[in-house]
Amino acid sequence: MKWEHAIKDYTYYLKIERGLSENSIHSYSLDIKKLLIFLENRKLQVSPITIEKEILQQFIYEIAKILNERSQSRVISGLKSFFNYLVFEEYRETNPMELIEAPKIGRKLPDTLSVEEIDMLINAIDLSIAEGERNRAIIETLYGCGLRVSELTNLKLSNLFFEEGYISVIGKGNKQRFIPIGETTQKFITIYKNESRVHLPIQKGHEDILFLNRRGRQLTRAMIFTIVKRLAEKTSLQKSISPHTFRHSFATHLLENGADLRAIQLMLGHESITTTEIYMHMDRTHLTEIINTYHPRR
Numbered sequence: 001m002k003w004e005h006a007i008k009d010y011t012y013y014l015k016i017e018r019g020l021s022e023n024s025i026h027s028y029s030l031d032i033k034k035l036l037i038f039l040e041n042r043k044l045q046v047s048p049i050t051i052e053k054e055i056l057q058q059f060i061y062e063i064a065k066i067l068n069e070r071s072q073s074r075v076i077s078g079l080k081s082f083f084n085y086l087v088f089e090e091y092r093e094t095n096p097m098e099l100i101e102a103p104k105i106g107r108k109l110p111d112t113l114s115v116e117e118i119d120m121l122i123n124a125i126d127l128s129i130a131e132g133e134r135n136r137a138i139i140e141t142l143y144g145c146g147l148r149v150s151e152l153t154n155l156k157l158s159n160l161f162f163e164e165g166y167i168s169v170i171g172k173g174n175k176q177r178f179i180p181i182g183e184t185t186q187k188f189i190t191i192y193k194n195e196s197r198v199h200l201p202i203q204k205g206h207e208d209i210l211f212l213n214r215r216g217r218q219l220t221r222a223m224i225f226t227i228v229k230r231l232a233e234k235t236s237l238q239k240s241i242s243p244h245t246f247r248h249s250f251a252t253h254l255l256e257n258g259a260d261l262r263a264i265q266l267m268l269g270h271e272s273i274t275t276t277e278i279y280m281h282m283d284r285t286h287l288t289e290i291i292n293t294y295h296p297r298r
Contacts, residue, residue: 006048031078053096111239137192144185146250149243171269
């Protein structure tokens, strides 16, 4: 069995059987391709069926020199999944990654923005330029609905149900969920639609996409990162932020203001509530306030 055939079959399995997103499938494929580059550089003639633990250990040792612990852990997890698939399909009898352990990593959470910092970023948007209204609507939507960046770029006009107060989102695993959308976010999306988007040369196939670039095409994930990065630089924000920071801030602010953890899980689209618990962080002052407010022996 050749590597290219194994990878093709595996990615098909991830898409059809496990229902993973294109981004997740791409990440899994990259992990395997890193291994192929290593084998090619070392001139090691092994197939997915014949490769053994010793070679994989050498590979892990090499990537440990250039990748941090979190990235190493992701590569190891990706390869374990790949070889588990080969065992499941009976191409191999055992998984050569089975006894290779990932490095221990801590829980690294992104910085959380305060409401004042979010307002500062939004106020720094230049509304005199063509993309100003769009960028304001993007930040408002990231924070107001807690979307992943891929969910934002794929958001469609047909996903907006403003009269009902919801938007429809396709999240990880191609799963649909409905998220409440506040009046403020609705207002800025409507302004963008009516005053900016209508003047764009919308390309065929992109008519239903909400957020478009100046050429009338769907925005890329990289462009959303660039928008956020430029705003952080413009305001001299002393925090390392990304589009995901607004999602984290959305969830944290809801939790701090008394929202139910289960409700936050549903809005974020987490399959397990354990993920939501890890995602949250609260300072001790807030925990003390919770005890003083809700405990019967306060």
